[in-house]
Amino acid sequence: MIALLRAAVPLFLSMASGMVGSLVVAGVLGRHATVTLAAFAVMTAVLTPAAGAVAGALRGLMPFVAPHKDEPVRALPVLRDARWLALLVGLAGALAVLAVPPVGRLAGVPGAVVDELGLLPYLLALDLLVIAANGGANTVLIALGRNRQVLWSSLANTSVVITLSVLLVPRWGLDGMGVAWLGAGLAGVLVSETCLRRVLGRPVGHARPRWKEIAGLARVSLPLAGTVLVKFGGLGVATFAAALTTVAEAAAHSVLGTLTGFTFLASLAVAQAALPEMARAGGVAELRRVARTAALLAVAASSLGGLALLLAGDVLVPLFSADPAVQAGVLAVVPLMLLASTIDAAQAVQGFGLVALKRSGASLRYFAAGYGLLALAAVPVARTWGIAGLWTALAAVNLLLLVLQGTGFRRYSAWVSAEERA
Incomplete structure (x- = not known):
């Protein structure tokens, strides 16, 4: 660790x-x-x-x-x-x-x-x-x-x-x-x-x-690029849905998105650092041990960032907006945002594990399913429950991705040997 x-x-x-x-x-x-x-x-x-x-x-x-x-x-x-x-x-x-x-x-x-x-x-x-x-x-x-x-x-x-x-x-x-x-x-x-x-x-x-070898790299790299585009697309729809609420709620959603970036940094760093270790693992047991350790560290890092935000929210949030309505909206939804971010940290490690196994195509399918559902639900959810509903939906999507990617990781890690990964 x-x-x-x-x-x-x-x-x-x-x-x-x-x-x-x-x-x-x-x-x-x-x-x-x-x-x-x-x-x-x-x-x-x-x-x-x-x-x-x-x-x-x-x-x-x-x-x-x-x-x-x-x-x-x-x-x-x-x-x-x-x-x-x-x-x-x-x-x-x-x-x-x-x-x-x-x-x-x-x-x-x-x-x-x-x-x-x-x-x-x-x-x-x-x-x-x-x-x-x-x-x-x-x-x-x-x-x-x-x-x-x-x-x-x-x-x-x-x-x-x-x-x-x-x-x-x-x-x-x-x-x-x-x-x-x-x-x-x-x-x-x-x-x-x-x-x-x-x-x-x-x-x-x-x-x-060497087109054959380049195609082999592309089978891992291009789906990984695709997951980034799918995620941006889904989050873009959520931002559009937030704009259909009130001006204050739309602004609060923007601030929450920025804060999520800060809380997610540490967990993303852990996941990225763990990827090479998982790729070099000598067997299934070692591979899963690295993944478990990385997941614990990622969740801990995200939780610490969230705790700092909860404790200092009254000081930090005014740095992003002087509007009392926006500040109140952000502080009211911060717990949901932190829940979504913490689950996102855990699922990211599983996704990087699939990349280590050269199975990024599976991640792309999972992201298409999760963020596809978000794209369909974002507008009606925002109109009915506002940005609190949106962040609840984001947490639900991240939980779905955690289940899908975790299941996929266990499945493919059992199938692919260390020799095949090398």
Whole structure:
């Protein structure tokens, strides 16, 4: 347990630094102009799931790389194949980002907001391609047990995006934001690539695509990217449903979503740190032991974050809204939000266990079922019971996913031997 916790801490700090950078960026944009912040919100509606899908696809490399922890150089052929797959996924994400201005106009987004985007779609699309061309170096470092080096990459990214945002946004608006984002991406990639080269003792290099091996990687990576998109889609429907209630409840739902991100960080770090250990497990008993330990740590981490929020809610919530009605709405639903977040932490570990078993397709099916039900129920639930009903529904969906993914994990872990996973 101590080893797993030690591996998770750098990942948590890495994610936390990224969130701090995002908060600073939002603050800088909001102080520049309201239309600038509105345009950035339109862009992030597409950028966030696109970047999440790319990250999810890259995370699917872990079970292929993790068995080579003691001899990292043996992972080179896998890494070269992965770069071809990452470029394909990154290209799809970049095209989605480039489509924001024309799709926004067709969807009725005000012309002033679309015009404000300027060069931002092109710069962010380029940033996605840069990250994809890196072939998931940070993911590989995690798979090889070099989690501390991932933190340096994240700190480089965050420091550059904050510095350049403060310097460039007041002068260039969203164009400056795009330059800052691209510069931060390049800085993070440079650090992670340098760290990976030191671990391997040589550069990854390039090779002709081995389409059979790339297809094998895709069978794990693409469903994992799909689960990210399904989750974003389901949560997007829930956000839309919240907007059909009152203004105060819609705002409270937004604040609750932000707070969930904070409480989920630690549990996600634990789950991600456990994935390589599960992929390297020498047998079913060891695999399930790692999964149980990770689940306990993830739930404990989420619960501690929730306890802190419950104790300091009167101080923290006003930081997000000065409206007493919004504050009251948030504080009333916090217990339901924490319940949903804690269950989500437990199910995430089971999902990462399926990835370790190279069965991410099962997770995609489970997510499609769970979030499909949420999409169908969100609007009538919100209209009848408000955001309290929505967060009850979210907790129910997470519980369903916990049962489905836990059952699937036990089923596939009994079928797949350690030799097959390697």
